[in-house]
Amino acid sequence: MSSAAGLKFVDEFRDAELGHVLSGEIAATVDPDRHYKLMEVCGGHTHSIYRYGIDDLLPENVELVHGPGCPVCVIPMGRVDDGIAIARREGVIFTCFGDMMRVPGSEQSLLEAKAEGADVRMVYSPLDALRLAKANPDREVVFFAIGFETTAPSTALTLIRARVEGVNNFSCMCNHVTIVPPLRALLDSPDLRLDGFIGPGHVSTVVGARPFEFIPADYGKPVVISGFEPLDVLQTVLMVLRQLRDGRCEVENQYTRVVPYEGNLRALEVMSQVFELRPHFEWRGLGFISQSALRLSDAFAEFDAERRHEVPGVRVADPKACQCGEVLKGVIKPWECKVFGTACTPEHAIGTCMVSPEGACAAYYNYGRFASEKVVA
Amino acid sequence: MADVTVGDREHRILEIIETTRAKRPRFKDSQVTMAHGAGGKSTQTLIEGLFAPAFDSAALAELGDAGAVEVDGTRIAMTTDSFVVRPIRFPGGSIGELAVNGTVNDLAVSGARPVALSLSLILEEGLGAAELEAEVEAIAAAARTAEVEIVAGDTKVVERGHADRMYVCTTGIGIVDGRAATAPTAIRPGDRILVSGEVGAHGTAIMLARGEFELDADIESDTRSLWPVCEALLAAAGHGLRCMRDATRGGVATVLNELARASQVTMVIRESEVPVAPAVAGAAEMLGIDPMYVANEGQLVAFVAPDHAEAALEAMRGVDGCSRAAEIGEVKTEPPGMVLVDTAFGGRRVMDLLAGDPLPRIC
Numbered sequence: 001m002s003s004a005a006g007l008k009f010v011d012e013f014r015d016a017e018l019g020h021v022l023s024g025e026i027a028a029t030v031d032p033d034r035h036y037k038l039m040e041v042c043g044g045h046t047h048s049i050y051r052y053g054i055d056d057l058l059p060e061n062v063e064l065v066h067g068p069g070c071p072v073c074v075i076p077m078g079r080v081d082d083g084i085a086i087a088r089r090e091g092v093i094f095t096c097f098g099d100m101m102r103v104p105g106s107e108q109s110l111l112e113a114k115a116e117g118a119d120v121r122m123v124y125s126p127l128d129a130l131r132l133a134k135a136n137p138d139r140e141v142v143f144f145a146i147g148f149e150t151t152a153p154s155t156a157l158t159l160i161r162a163r164v165e166g167v168n169n170f171s172c173m174c175n176h177v178t179i180v181p182p183l184r185a186l187l188d189s190p191d192l193r194l195d196g197f198i199g200p201g202h203v204s205t206v207v208g209a210r211p212f213e214f215i216p217a218d219y220g221k222p223v224v225i226s227g228f229e230p231l232d233v234l235q236t237v238l239m240v241l242r243q244l245r246d247g248r249c250e251v252e253n254q255y256t257r258v259v260p261y262e263g264n265l266r267a268l269e270v271m272s273q274v275f276e277l278r279p280h281f282e283w284r285g286l287g288f289i290s291q292s293a294l295r296l297s298d299a300f301a302e303f304d305a306e307r308r309h310e311v312p313g314v315r316v317a318d319p320k321a322c323q324c325g326e327v328l329k330g331v332i333k334p335w336e337c338k339v340f341g342t343a344c345t346p347e348h349a350i351g352t353c354m355v356s357p358e359g360a361c362a363a364y365y366n367y368g369r370f371a372s373e374k375v376v377a
Numbered sequence: 378m379a380d381v382t383v384g385d386r387e388h389r390i391l392e393i394i395e396t397t398r399a400k401r402p403r404f405k406d407s408q409v410t411m412a413h414g415a416g417g418k419s420t421q422t423l424i425e426g427l428f429a430p431a432f433d434s435a436a437l438a439e440l441g442d443a444g445a446v447e448v449d450g451t452r453i454a455m456t457t458d459s460f461v462v463r464p465i466r467f468p469g470g471s472i473g474e475l476a477v478n479g480t481v482n483d484l485a486v487s488g489a490r491p492v493a494l495s496l497s498l499i500l501e502e503g504l505g506a507a508e509l510e511a512e513v514e515a516i517a518a519a520a521r522t523a524e525v526e527i528v529a530g531d532t533k534v535v536e537r538g539h540a541d542r543m544y545v546c547t548t549g550i551g552i553v554d555g556r557a558a559t560a561p562t563a564i565r566p567g568d569r570i571l572v573s574g575e576v577g578a579h580g581t582a583i584m585l586a587r588g589e590f591e592l593d594a595d596i597e598s599d600t601r602s603l604w605p606v607c608e609a610l611l612a613a614a615g616h617g618l619r620c621m622r623d624a625t626r627g628g629v630a631t632v633l634n635e636l637a638r639a640s641q642v643t644m645v646i647r648e649s650e651v652p653v654a655p656a657v658a659g660a661a662e663m664l665g666i667d668p669m670y671v672a673n674e675g676q677l678v679a680f681v682a683p684d685h686a687e688a689a690l691e692a693m694r695g696v697d698g699c700s701r702a703a704e705i706g707e708v709k710t711e712p713p714g715m716v717l718v719d720t721a722f723g724g725r726r727v728m729d730l731l732a733g734d735p736l737p738r739i740c
Contacts, residue, residue, distance in 0.1 A: 014722050016721060016722050016723040020723060050726060051726065052720050052722040052724050053720050053722065053723070053725045054722070055724070056723070056724040056725060057722075102412075111412065112408070112410060114410070114411075115409065115410045115411075124590060230724075333387070335390050335391070336386075340390065341391075341393070341394035341397065342393060342394065346418070347412075347418040347419060365729070366727065367726040367727050367728075367729075
């Protein structure tokens with residue numbers, strides 16, 4: 001977009017000329033006889049890659065596969081059903097982020113429940129939900145919290161504030177997940193063949209670089225933590241490829257302007273006050289993974305929507321046709337799913353990956369199709 | 378990726394998807410959701426899958442901004458629009474001003490000089506008299522500026538809670554200008570794609586006016602009559618002017634998609650040429666939205682034959698409020714029905730209709 005002063009710092013990371021320089025360096029680094037498969041863990045990267053057409057700047061033998069790092073995509077159907085059950089209760093105002101509203105449960109989505117009369121509202125932050133609770137003291141306001149360690153601190157701070165201010169008509173249905181267990185599960189899965197990782201930048205601003213050291217240490221794969229602008233992603237690809245060329249294998253940090261090695265200690269401290277690990281949690285398509293999600297600690301039990309409201313808590317199997325699991329593991333490309341683009345589209349999604357703009361299927365459907373197509377004048 | 382058969386397989390699947398997309402959508406939803414009003418795919422399903430087949434009108438089937446009828450040798454364009462924006466006053470305008478300009482613009486981009494409007498008000502019990510008076514004045518002022526007469530009206534009041542302050546419906550008629558026969562089907566490969574100015578201001582202004590983001594920026598709605606710029610285009614390009622659309626709900630991206638589908642051409646947009654005000658670009662960046670999908674109330678997209686493009690652009694830039702008019706792309710032939718973007722970063726991607734509901738009740 002043509003823009004000026006206000007976006008100066010952003011535009012610098014979208015400079016097309018520098019992009020071509022990096023693209024050239026990448027081409028010079030790869031071994032033409034080798035196929036490289038790199039996974040971007042984070043949905044934000046998936047979105048960026050399609051949004052800017054970064055694939056077009058990579059050599060044919062460098063393949064990017066999409067990982068499990070889209071918070072909406074990993075929410076299983078049963079959790080959506082539980083949310084809808086709460087939303088339908090008399091007196092409840094149910095709040096969530098916008099793209100969560102379209103995620104299908106076993107019967108319907110939150111958007112459809114809203115059309116049938118449930119008071120479901122879109123918010124942009126947990127603080128908005130808390131504000132809504134203060135403005136509606138005679139209603140029960142529930143916030144459907146999702147996200148990795150990236151968003152968990154803001155939920156934690158909101159809950160601390162709710163307690164300090166004595167807002168007792170506010171509660172949180174916690175679906176926060178942690179980044180390391182699914183990566184380990186992924187690396188343990190036998191059908192995976194990856195050469196390296198584009199590490200999740202946003203999560204790392206909180207957890208730092210250290211938690212990813214097991215990947216080179218135990219699995220022998222390089223990790224480079226990456227920013228989200230197109231130049232960030234290209235530079236990261238180059239850094240991973242250089243590690244592979246030089247026979248190195250370590251955690252490197254491309255996103256140094258934001259990610260400190262030790263993470264954000266204050267945020268981690270706040271999280272440990274409010275949350276504790278769940279013994280196990282179901283991930284869409286990946287199944288149950290131990291110690292992979294957070295729930296409210298006993299100290300915050302009164303703000304736990306799952307303890308305040310009865311929920312069905314029924315595990316619902318993913319629809320048979322849906323291959324979100326394989327997409328989330330990078331085993332298949334979005335278009336290789338049997339229902340991609342025909343039965344499953346952004347307007348009538350079967351799987352979660354087609355809902356969030358960070359989902360691999362939605363990103364590919366909305367931006368990627370025909371990207372490499374020749375235009376005929 | 379590297380082996381050929383995989384590429385072929387991907388291509389075949391993409392073709393199946395395009396066939397699915399090209400079919401007339403059928404309205405199969407069990408109930409109306411907010412998405413049906415958002416201007417994206419669900420709205421399209423409602424219009425093409427339910428309304429158009431039921432009413433079976435040739436003028437309606439063209440799915441233009443206005444329909445035309447011929448009365449005693451004069452071609453008259455007619456259009457109607459309802460306004461439910463929240464809040465009713467926002468930086469740069471209000472619901473009353475929007476209700477006049479919105480309908481005037483639907484006529485103007487259909488190549489018709491706006492002549493008269495009807496005005497229908499649905500008021501919520503308890504609406505303050507001062508608020509109503511302010512809107513009536515805004516309507517009168519906008520009508521004077523746009524040189525249209527309000528010739529008929531109606532008022533209904535509903536119980537408190539059954540409407541949100543006030544809704545305004547306007548119907549307009551205009552005289553079709555003979556200098557060009559604009560229509561989506563007139564668009565030809567090679568045509569240049571022009572916008573009349575900076576995009577994304579109205580939707581962003583409304584979003585910020587709701588105060589849900591704790592984000593302050595000096596952004597005003599661009600609501601205004603587009604007839605002056607339409608007339609300038611008609612004068613400068615004549616029959617070289619193929620088609621115009623005002624880029625309201627769903628923004629420029631939605632207009633391009635609708636027209637690419639209707640005329641079975643490809644639109645290729647050069648992202649770096651699209652004018653966006655720095656404040657709008659900044660707010661959109663923070664909110665994670667693309668200004669190309671954000672509503673405008675005073676910008677149009679025009680398709681002009683290549684040999685008239687320069688004159689058309691020049692003429693637009695001479696109109697008040699259009700100094701940043703720009704050529705943003707070109708019409709091609711393959712793959713039909715698609716909008717592609719050459720990104721500022723040097724890549725290429727699809728720009729599809731939005732499925733979701735980025736922001737309800739903006740107009």
